[in-house]
Amino acid sequence: MVVSRVISTQGGTLLSSALFISSRRIFSTSTSSRRDLPPLSEFVSSFTTHHIEKPVTTMPTEVHTNITTTIPIAPADSGHRRLKQSELPLPVLFDSQQAALSRKQLPKRTGTIAFKRGMMSVFDENGIRIPVTILQIDRAQVTYIKTIDEHGYFAVQVGAGARHAKNVTKPMLGHFSKAGVAPKKIVAEFRVRDESGLLPISHEIAVQHFKEGQFVDIWARSKGKGFSGVMKRHGFSGLPASHGVSVSHRSAGSTGQSQDPGRVLKGKKMAGRMGGDNVTVQNSKVVKIYPEFGLVLVKGPVPGPKYAAVSIQDALKKPDVE
Amino acid sequence: MGLPLLRLPVRGFPVAGTCVSALRSAMRMTLEDSRRVQNAGYQLKRKPTKLPIKILQPGPSLLPKGSEPKQLLEQKLTQELDPTGWRRQLFQRSSPLALRPGDVVRVVFNSETNQTFVGTIMAIRRRGLDTSVRLRSEVAQLGVEMSVKVYSTSVKNFEFISRAVKKTRRAKLYYLRPDEKKGK
Numbered sequence: 001m002v003v004s005r006v007i008s009t010q011g012g013t014l015l016s017s018a019l020f021i022s023s024r025r026i027f028s029t030s031t032s033s034r035r036d037l038p039p040l041s042e043f044v045s046s047f048t049t050h051h052i053e054k055p056v057t058t059m060p061t062e063v064h065t066n067i068t069t070t071i072p073i074a075p076a077d078s079g080h081r082r083l084k085q086s087e088l089p090l091p092v093l094f095d096s097q098q099a100a101l102s103r104k105q106l107p108k109r110t111g112t113i114a115f116k117r118g119m120m121s122v123f124d125e126n127g128i129r130i131p132v133t134i135l136q137i138d139r140a141q142v143t144y145i146k147t148i149d150e151h152g153y154f155a156v157q158v159g160a161g162a163r164h165a166k167n168v169t170k171p172m173l174g175h176f177s178k179a180g181v182a183p184k185k186i187v188a189e190f191r192v193r194d195e196s197g198l199l200p201i202s203h204e205i206a207v208q209h210f211k212e213g214q215f216v217d218i219w220a221r222s223k224g225k226g227f228s229g230v231m232k233r234h235g236f237s238g239l240p241a242s243h244g245v246s247v248s249h250r251s252a253g254s255t256g257q258s259q260d261p262g263r264v265l266k267g268k269k270m271a272g273r274m275g276g277d278n279v280t281v282q283n284s285k286v287v288k289i290y291p292e293f294g295l296v297l298v299k300g301p302v303p304g305p306k307y308a309a310v311s312i313q314d315a316l317k318k319p320d321v322e
Numbered sequence: 323m324g325l326p327l328l329r330l331p332v333r334g335f336p337v338a339g340t341c342v343s344a345l346r347s348a349m350r351m352t353l354e355d356s357r358r359v360q361n362a363g364y365q366l367k368r369k370p371t372k373l374p375i376k377i378l379q380p381g382p383s384l385l386p387k388g389s390e391p392k393q394l395l396e397q398k399l400t401q402e403l404d405p406t407g408w409r410r411q412l413f414q415r416s417s418p419l420a421l422r423p424g425d426v427v428r429v430v431f432n433s434e435t436n437q438t439f440v441g442t443i444m445a446i447r448r449r450g451l452d453t454s455v456r457l458r459s460e461v462a463q464l465g466v467e468m469s470v471k472v473y474s475t476s477v478k479n480f481e482f483i484s485r486a487v488k489k490t491r492r493a494k495l496y497y498l499r500p501d502e503k504k505g506k
Contacts, residue, residue: 117391121452122399127432127476129452134391138383162380173366174375182380294384295391 097152107217108197108320111190111313112140112205113160114296116220118306122287122297132287132297135218135312138162140205143179143187145198154192156199160309161185186309207289207296215283215318220310222303225275234269279303283315396451403451403473412480413446413453413472421446421455423495424486429457429470430479439468440483445494458498465500 092099114135121129137160144157161184165173168183176183180202192198199205210216230236230252239245239253252271255264285299302310314321366375385391404410411417421427421443428440441457444467453472458465470477 120392120395123403123471123474123476125475127471127474129471129474134395136385136391138385139380162383165377170366170375173377174373177375177377178373180376180378182378290395292384293391293394295395297395 101148101153104191105316106191106193107314107316108193109209109314110142110156110158110192110197110199110205111216111311112137112158112209113186113188113309114138114140114312115161116302116304116306116308116310117295119301120297124287130287130299131301132299133302135296135298135302135310137205137207137209137294137296139182139184141179141181141184142199142201142203142205143176143181143184145201146189147195147198154194154198155189156192156197157187157189158205159184159187188309188311190311190313207291207294210286210289210296210312211321212286212289214286214321215315216286216298216312217280217282217315218284218298218302218310218312219278219280220302220304220308222275222277222279223305224273227272228274229271230269233271233274236269283317399451400473403475409453409472413448413455415448421480421482422486422490423493424488424490426483427455427457428481428483429468429477430481432476432478436478439470441466441468442495442498444496444498458495 092102114137117134117136119131119133121131124130139162140158140160142156143159146153146155146157148154159176159179159181163183163185165183168176172187173183225232229250231238231250236252238250239248241249252269255268255270281300281302284302286296287299288297289295290297296312298312304310363376363378366377368374385394400410411419412421414420423443423446425443426440427443428438431437431439439457439459441459443455444458445456447454447456451473454469455472456467456469458467460466
């Protein structure tokens with residue numbers, strides 16, 4: 001394109017001093033007249049052949065990518081044209097969605113939404129006291145499923161709780177109507193490994209979905225702490241109580257160097273909004289389930305305030321639950 | 323129920339006068355509507371070209387309305403762990419048999435050797451199922467304290483040994499601990 005434009009705009013006898021494409025010198029002459037030039041098509045093809053016939057000393061016969069595909073490459077002396085990028089059997093690029101999916105670790109079964117209902121303690125078979133969080137699974141149903149063909153990944157959309165129809169938007173009412181479920185308080189998506197983890201739409205996910213003794217991952221939005229200082233937010237030690245420290249006992253201290261770099265580095269831990277983040281607790285043990293009340297007791301704390309919706313799914317780092 | 327949705331197409335912003343009356347008529351429930359709402363499900367009015375939106379009424383929650391799951395579970399667990407109620411009676415303030423700070427008791431544990439621990443009651447922490455007592459004694463001139471969870475299945479029995487010599491004037495007898503400043 002560059003070449004053609006230059007020739008047409010020059011229109012006269014001379015081509016400007018030198019023509020470079022990239023760093024490869026194709027054609028350079030300062031005084032050649034136009035008739036000395038080969039026709040444009042020839043010129044371009046000469047460029048192509050020159051590119052192909054460039055001697056390659058160590059040309060591998062095939063290239064192994066670390067993903068799946070093997071790219072065949074014609075030997076250098078075969079006389080074949082090198083295939084264009086569009087003609088090559090494309091490798092699965094490391095940054096592609098497909099490769100990302102193959103790397104992704106996902107639980108086999110879907111999770112569900114639960115509501116946090118406070119903490120208490122129970123005794124195990126040895127009489128040891130265990131702190132537990134009470135989670136309520138309230139009318140959780142599958143509202144939609146996502147498949148790899150249609151959406152690019154497998155997931156189960158779960159709705160839980162109940163909301164009055166008058167407080168639900170019309171698009172969502174249509175969504176629930178399609179699924180054949182009553183309007184839900186909250187809807188969330190749980191990714192699963194393959195189609196064996198999908199459940200039929202409107203299937204109820206009851207407490208019995210989880211088994212006593214299994215491990216689960218739980219994630220939720222943590223309690224907001226407001227604008228907090230560095231001691232609370234990042235665990236800084238603060239400044240000394242005495243030795244001339246004045247008014248700044250809970251201060252962060254220095255935030256960097258002097259004129260070089262002359263600024264505060266990005267990501268510096270400082271005071272600010274704390275809490276309200278998504279927090280995951282991994283490998284919480286399911287201590288007890290109460291199917292008659294729809295309650296699950298999991299060991300230890302769970303992020304978020306009381307009545308908060310939390311997501312609970314089989315633990316990623318433990319064996320699959322059958 | 324569902325009424326504003328049924329009558330949504332009220333045009334324009336409600337201005338005093340005509341529009342308010344229009345809004346009111348829109349909010350009024352017809353007999354037909356009320357019947358539909360009371361049934362298990364009802365449909366939103368839509369254009370005939372569109373799919374009907376069917377609204378299902380949610381079923382009841384498994385938890386009784388207004389109940390606190392923690393209380394429910396504690397009642398249930400108390401019946402399981404203390405069917406005869408002796409644990410509750412031992413630490414209920416109103417009970418005449420109640421143990422008090424300063425009393426000396428022996429705890430028998432549910433182990434193969436029926437392990438026991440004798441000590442003075444230093445503190446009682448009344449928290450329902452989490453109720454615990456702190457016992458203190460001296461073993462080979464070394465002070466030993468033990469916190470016993472009353473409702474734990476590992477506790478077999480409490481044996482009463484003696485009442486406090488003098489009625490204690492405190493609920494928590496932390497003064498039984500040696501004064502570390504004096505290096506006792």
